[in-house]
Amino acid sequence: MIEFNGVSKxxxxxxxxxxxxxxxxxxxxxxxxxxxxxxxxxxxxxxxxLQLPDAGTVTVDGRDVVREAGExxxxxxxxxxxxxxxxxxxxAEYLEFFAAAYHIPAGRRSRLAxxxxxxxxxxxxxxxxxxxxxRGMKQxxxxxxCLVHDPKVLxxxxxxxxxxxxxxxxxxxxxxxxxxxxKTVLISSHILPELAEICDEVAIMDQGKLIACGxxxxxxxxSRGARQMRIEVLDRVKELADYLATRPGVSxxxxxxxxxxxxxxxxxxxxxxxxxxxxxxGWPVTEFGEVKRNLEEAFMAVTGGEVENDGGN
Ligand SMILES: Nc1ncnc2c1ncn2[C@@H]1O[C@H](COP(=O)(O)OP(=O)(O)OP(=O)(O)O)[C@@H](O)[C@H]1O
Numbered sequence: 001m002i003e004f005n006g007v008s009k010x011x012x013x014x015x016x017x018x019x020x021x022x023x024x025x026x027x028x029x030x031x032x033x034x035x036x037x038x039x040x041x042x043x044x045x046x047x048x049x050l051q052l053p054d055a056g057t058v059t060v061d062g063r064d065v066v067r068e069a070g071e072x073x074x075x076x077x078x079x080x081x082x083x084x085x086x087x088x089x090x091x092a093e094y095l096e097f098f099a100a101a102y103h104i105p106a107g108r109r110s111r112l113a114x115x116x117x118x119x120x121x122x123x124x125x126x127x128x129x130x131x132x133x134x135r136g137m138k139q140x141x142x143x144x145x146c147l148v149h150d151p152k153v154l155x156x157x158x159x160x161x162x163x164x165x166x167x168x169x170x171x172x173x174x175x176x177x178x179x180x181x182x183k184t185v186l187i188s189s190h191i192l193p194e195l196a197e198i199c200d201e202v203a204i205m206d207q208g209k210l211i212a213c214g215x216x217x218x219x220x221x222x223s224r225g226a227r228q229m230r231i232e233v234l235d236r237v238k239e240l241a242d243y244l245a246t247r248p249g250v251s252x253x254x255x256x257x258x259x260x261x262x263x264x265x266x267x268x269x270x271x272x273x274x275x276x277x278x279x280x281x282g283w284p285v286t287e288f289g290e291v292k293r294n295l296e297e298a299f300m301a302v303t304g305g306e307v308e309n310d311g312g313n
């Protein structure tokens with residue numbers, strides 16, 4: 001449903017996205033996690049057709065965000081990390097205003113607004129000025145706003161930031177509800193534990209790059225010691241990537257130019273054995289080693305050192 005393919009974006013000398021690729025299947029709640037400046041907002045705003053990529057392609061439901069921006073906009077609801085609310089509008093009017101912007105016929109707007117307020121658990125706030133709602137309520141109203149045109153995909157940039165624990169729990173409940181409605185949800189956060197319970201899968205990013213992706217359980221295993229490895233060989237790179245994918249402890253094995261990159265969760269002795277096996281099988285290895293890329297730091301930053309929830313619920 002969402003596809004980033006080799007996307008790069010620079011702001012002057014700052015590289016916000018660096019060959020970023022990600023696939024999100026339909027119906028998933030997908031977490032995009034990374035420390036400050038990792039590139040989450042940039043990725044989301046490109047997806048929301050608000051910024052152009054310098055390189056690479058992004059599609060939503062098969063539509064290109066640059067060439068078919070209008071088609072994409074009809075399919076997405078975007079909740080930015082900072083959103084404007086209109087002070088002198090009441091909650092229902094606010095939603096009706098956005099419904100009008102999406103060309104929903106006037107006769108349907110008031111019922112639509114009432115339904116959405118119900119969905120985000122604000123049914124008794126229809127006549128209340130937006131300005132006087134609590135932060136958590138404003139956040140839920142902003143989410144309702146993203147739903148007026150019944151999009152397939154929701155892009156939520158740090159929807160839980162600044163909320164107290166109760167408001168966070170309410171937000172999570174709504175996101176679960178969106179999943180039941182078969183929406184595909186991309187949601188960002190600084191830290192993994194915040195999203196661990198609600199996400200089907202997560203991607204960890206740092207310095208504009210995808211570091212790892214998978215289920216919360218897989219990512220947790222990775223954060224507890226799996227290593228990103230790199231082997232350079234003179235030929236048969238793709239064959240080596242396929243071969244490695246069959247070896248124990250190896251995941252995400254893929255060819256990248258003259259190298260194969262993969263994640264390895266074995267011990268040091270098993271790593272040595274793996275190299276031995278590759279050489280014995282006849283591959284001319286010129287380099288073999290771990291890719292550091294500040295991986296540990298990134299994981300420490302996003303997991304808070306430890307992930308308590310194993311995602312198996
Ligand atoms: N409009 C801009 N002008 C200049 N630099 C920018 C701009 N937008 C983003 N950047 C830079 O790009 C990098 C990625 O920023 P981005 O906001 O995408 O990260 P983020 O992961 O969303 O961070 P945060 O969690 O702090 O919101 C940072 O180095 C940031 O300073």
